[in-house]
Amino acid sequence: MRDLLFAQNRFGLGPRGGQPAETGDGREWVEAQLGQRLAGLDDVPTRSEAAEALIAYREERRDARQNRMDMPAAMPAGGTMASLAPASMMAPAPAANPAGAARRAARPPELAAARRDQRELYLRAVDARVGAALTTPTPFLERMAHFWANHFAVGATKMTTVGYAGLLELEAIRPNLTGSFADLLFAVERHPAMLLYLDQAQSVGPNSLAGERAGLRGRDVGLNENLAREILELHTLGVRTGYSQSDVTEFARALTGWTVAGIGRGPMQRRLSGQSGDFTFAEALHEPGARTILSKRYGEDGEGQARAVLRDLAVHPATARHVATKLARHFIADDPPPAAVARVERAFLTSRGDLPTVYRALIEAPEAWQADRPKFRNPWEWTIASLRALDLPAPPAQRAVGLLQELGMPVWRPASPAGFDDIAASWAGPDALVRRVEAAGRFATAAGQGVDARALAPGVLGARLSNATATAISRAESPATGLALLLVSPEFLRR
């Protein structure tokens, strides 16, 4: 089955209603996108804007602290946006916590404005992402940008990353979608958003110049192994693939010196070269000496040491298996068929991670074209598919952010560096379902009375439209109810 509509749902972002129906072969439609590059986005924040906003925020916070020594519990350094909360019950908005409310009320207006500026950057990036998803001429590539942004998840969950999180996708992922996995990996791990999110920007080699000086002054600064661990566990090899704690620690030592100019937090910040907010290598933070990682010795000096490790990790067989499994899970099934995983894995290994080759193996997998095995759409996919189906314009970013928060998948804000889950068990919950019905009601109202769900349904669902859904739509008491039913129908919830 190479139905175009099927391809648009499974490999793309869903068909767009209100447009002349496209015709042609589904597989050719996907493959034609492999040689293309994603178009640049308009009005996206730049990293110098993000750096300025973060520096301004920190200055305001320092002033606020100095002015209010009687308020010791101000936002802690690197504090979370929404601190403890029963995870899923927490909106980014105010907690019903009297101490928190008092703190917010006492916050000087300059500090509140600095926080708003950071959030504004986040909203502009969300706006660009939603806009691109609705209008892109290359929906498969757009989907791959979302996939990799989740694979290399960075959470806008700390004040240091609110303004930066979207930039990882815009600057490191989108330009590298159709190159090699190694290039993508380098771009991501050197990006300031990643270095800030996983605390690498503050890591100091204990025997580096900075580490020794700090030691002499009795200050305890040192290694932070967070980025090293997550690169091995999440970004490349995958968990339980044979590396040890000493590999993690050694890799963390190799990574010391990889930091962000101007806004890192460790010692030597004032002396780092480079534009504020850009990647920089600081020799004074780097742990001297050769490293042994995964039984291989890395004798390189300086920045090149971690780069050499990444180069090996990028083409490691465990990485091929890990990436192939995640891709197959995303496009084929929650429990991906082993034969399909093996073919994608082989394509990865033989091409040394050439991404178009890997994607082609996936598209050619017969398992990916079986209609009887649909994937449950996650909240982002479902929201985008709904807006496209009803041909709605992008909602204001503030509203899109709130909606996706309610649906359980706030943009670039996963609860952990593992990103959002990619299986139905994580999204098909009782309450999550009611929320989609509520959101569908809102979309349908926005679409107005002019769209006839009975006419739209076959164009959106094609051969998958069941008699039950067609009947339910035709019996709806209003055009809006009919549209809402289409969006929450069992067929539309899946792709």
Next chain:
Amino acid sequence: MDRRSFLATGASGIAAVTFAPHLAFAAAATDRRFLFVIQRGAADGLAILAPTGDPGFAGLRPQLGAEAANGTKLDAMFTLHPALKQVAAMTAAKQALLVHAVASPYRDRSHFDGQNVLETGGALPYRMRDGWMNRLVRTMPDNPQAIAFAPTVPPALRGSARVASYAPSNLPAAGEDLMIRVGDLYANDAQLGPLWNEALQARTKAGDLATGRGAVAAGALAARMMKGPGGARIGMVETDGWDTHTAQRGRLNAQLTGLDAVLAAFRDGLGEDWNNTLVLVATEFGRTARENGTGGTDHGTGSTAFLLGGAVAGGKVVADWPGLAPTALYEARDLKPTINLDALIATALGQHFGQDPARMAQMLFPDTGSAPLRQKLVLS
């Protein structure tokens, strides 16, 4: 008919829920309740319940250890974090049992694997497909309601026993006609039909707290859904944000302030039912004994767990303290676990629900073969 009364009617129409076959247990029906509060991200037990009496502590925690000066000293060894004021009060009232140097069978340092072991109760990640709380539901003779206070069901509660989930939403309520028609549309869908029925039942019960926010509201909501004869008897609350690699002092203080508020609001909301309630607070693993170079701690092994509630034989710390000397640490970096979390859970739940703890361990943790603890953890 308003939305509330529609939902109530709708829910009664689907009350005949089919449960999976139950494992035969001879216990009588009980009004005892159990709430699991999971701390996702590996909570730092050495800060939460600081071993201030250990000679190694101050050297490992030159900056972070200072926090304990303002805490509640519980005995010659342990000091409770100052943010846990209500937990301190519960301890004084003999309603909290604080357990230290505890860990699940998991010995590596991946959050995701660690949480999988903690929630499925297997010996290794992804060994078991259902969660130990779901198996707990199946050991109970009278179809207790179980609910996750989250939009979807967390792994600990996933499995063949039917489980509800509920979390407040800010979205405008859908019209009644749409709700009815969606129910019809899902009736024949094996995945969506049961989910829809669960959702309607939970919404009916939540009532006015449905728009509540934050820690206090979360605790109050859990209490409301678990209170009284018709309340759920098994519940789970998820908390995020315990992964404190940097600037731990402020962040952990905020986390614990929130946790303390959840627990107090739950206690206050339950009223009399608090006397029949056991709360477990636990995390996937602990953090490094030594603070790192960025004012935080990295992934470790042993941590703390709390048993709270009117049913708990509380008022003290339970620990087989391994010490913090360099040779006493696990892999020369982490607090060495000396109490098995599986055994703790099985023992506490066995005592709480009047079942043999050894059989409870076999049912909930068949993979790990944990022997129950000897201590009395819960009042009979």
